[in-house]
Amino acid sequence: MNNEKNIIDNLSDLESFLLKVESGSLGLKGVAGVGMATNNNDGSRFVAVFDDQQKLLLARTITEDVFQMGHDLVRNGVTRKHL
Template sequence: MKMRSKVMSDDKTVIDNLDDLASFLLAVENGGLGLEGVEGVGMATNNADGRHFVAVFDKNHKLLHARWVTDEVFEQGKEMVRHGVSKH
C-alpha cells in the first residue's frame, strides 16, 4: 500500500503527454508493472485537491496503482483509456 501513496505523491511520475499515457496503458496490459489481478483502468479526480489520475483496479474495484496526469492528458486521453491504445 505504501507504494501506491508514493506513486501518487511523487510529481516526477506525472504523465504529461499522450505518448506516455499510451506507454503506461501498454505496460499495464502487458504486465510490465508487475501488478496482479488487474481488471480495469480508468481516469479519476482526487476529491481532496482536484488533481486527475489514471487508476488501475482489480475485480473488486480496489486501487492497485495510480499515476497523476495533467489536465490536458485527462481531457485528451479519456478515449484512449476507455477503448485502449490504438495499434497504428
C-alpha cells in the first residue's frame, strides 16, 4: 500500500477512483462499501473498498489533506455534474 505512484493526493483523483469502483472498471467482485481509515502501524491514511463480509478488496493510500477534505465524497458518493 506504500507504492508512491498509487497515492491519491487530490480530490479529483479520489473522485476518479470512486467512479472506477462504482462503475466496476477495476474488476472488483462483490463491492459493498468504501471507507476511509488510518493504518494502526504507521498512521498513514487510506481509502478502502470492502465486500459484504467487510473483507478488504482494495486499498489506496491517501494524503492527510485528501483524508480531511474527502469525507463527503466517500460518504455520499460522487455526484456527476451536468454539462
